[in-house]
Amino acid sequence: GEDVEQSLFLSVREGDSSVINCTYTDSSSTYLYWYKQEPGAGLQLLTYIFSNMDMKQDQRLTVLLNKKDKHLSLRIADTQTGDSAIYFCAESISGTASKLTFGTGTRLQVTL
Amino acid sequence: DAGVIQSPRHEVTEMGQEVTLRCKPISGHDYLFWYRQTMMRGLELLIYFNNNVPIDDSGMPEDRFSAKMPNASFSTLKIQPSEPRDSAVYFCASGGGNNEQFFGPGTRLTVL
Numbered sequence: 681g682e683d684v685e686q687s688l689f690l691s692v693r694e695g696d697s698s699v700i701n702c703t704y705t706d707s708s709s710t711y712l713y714w715y716k717q718e719p720g721a722g723l724q725l726l727t728y729i730f731s732n733m734d735m736k737q738d739q740r741l742t743v744l745l746n747k748k749d750k751h752l753s754l755r756i757a758d759t760q761t762g763d764s765a766i767y768f769c770a771e772s773i774s775g776t777a778s779k780l781t782f783g784t785g786t787r788l789q790v791t792l
Numbered sequence: 793d794a795g796v797i798q799s800p801r802h803e804v805t806e807m808g809q810e811v812t813l814r815c816k817p818i819s820g821h822d823y824l825f826w827y828r829q830t831m832m833r834g835l836e837l838l839i840y841f842n843n844n845v846p847i848d849d850s851g852m853p854e855d856r857f858s859a860k861m862p863n864a865s866f867s868t869l870k871i872q873p874s875e876p877r878d879s880a881v882y883f884c885a886s887g888g889g890n891n892e893q894f895f896g897p898g899t900r901l902t903v904l
Contacts, residue, residue: 711891722796722883722895723835768835772891778823779848780893782835 684771684783691789698756700786702769705750709771712745713780714754717766726754726767756788764790796896798884804902810872813899816865817886825893826859826869827883835883841867874903 683705692698704712710731715723729736729743729752736743742755752769766787770780797816805811817824825840839849844861852859856875861867871878881900885893 713891720897722885722897723893724895725892728891778842779837779840781837784834 684769684781686767686769686783686786688784689787689789691791692759694759694761694790694792696759698754698759698763698788698790700754700756700767700769700788702752702754702783703750704752704769704771704781704783706771706773706781707747707750708773711772712743712752713770713772714741714743714752715768715770715782717768717785719765723768759788759790761790761792764788796884796886796894798882798896798899800899801897802900802902804904805874806904807875808873809903810870811874811878811901811903813869813882813884813901815867815869815884815896817867817884818888818894819865821886821888821894822864823887823893824861824867825885825887826867827885827895828880829883829898830880838869871901874901876903879903 686702711728713728714726716726717723727738740757744753766785768782768785770782772780799814822843826838829835838851839859841861859869879902881898883895883898885895887893
């Protein structure tokens with residue numbers, strides 16, 4: 681079955697790097713996603729990675745995928761106060777904007 | 793495009809009343825999703841449609857919940873009768889064929 685887990689909370693200092701981790705159980709995942717939710721808002725897609733990739737970089741964001749361990753991480757370089765939000769990882773089995781299974785979300789707190 | 797539009801943004805009602813939540817997806821998207829978010833259970837997929845047809849409603853909690861999509865530009869989620877445990881933020885999301893889901897701002901429902 682599908683199960684996606686994340687740690688609940690992460691606190692980092694402004695300017696440091698943040699690493700948010702996620703584990704999933706379904707080895708047939710085709711796409712893995714990172715979404716950001718700011719207070720009072722819906723989820724916003726940050727980035728996604730195909731299951732046949734190991735890494736994807738997009739400006740300050742780096743996604744690493746370890747298929748053997750079913751582990752996904754999101755690294756945010758030079759973390760800013762505007763990065764404070766809840767970050768969700770999600771997996772898709774059949775892809776093409778169909779059903780996603782979301783993790784529990786990690787609340788990132790950026791301190792000065 | 794204005795993005796996914798949801799109404800109302802906030803709804804306060806009394807137990808036993810009927811509640812109707814509305815969603816206008818992004819034009820051209822052929823997938824529409826309804827989610828519920830609570831502190832206890834996180835983000836749950838309730839139902840999703842493809843080309844106005846319900847594909848998977850296994851997340852709908854019980855018969856009190858129903859969803860319709862009469863055309864490509866409109867969907868409703870109805871709760872009748874509502875109960876205090878239905879209090880949550882309800883999100884609508886739409887997607888095309890490129891693996892992304894775009895979320896609306898959500899409707900915060902409080903059932904007294």
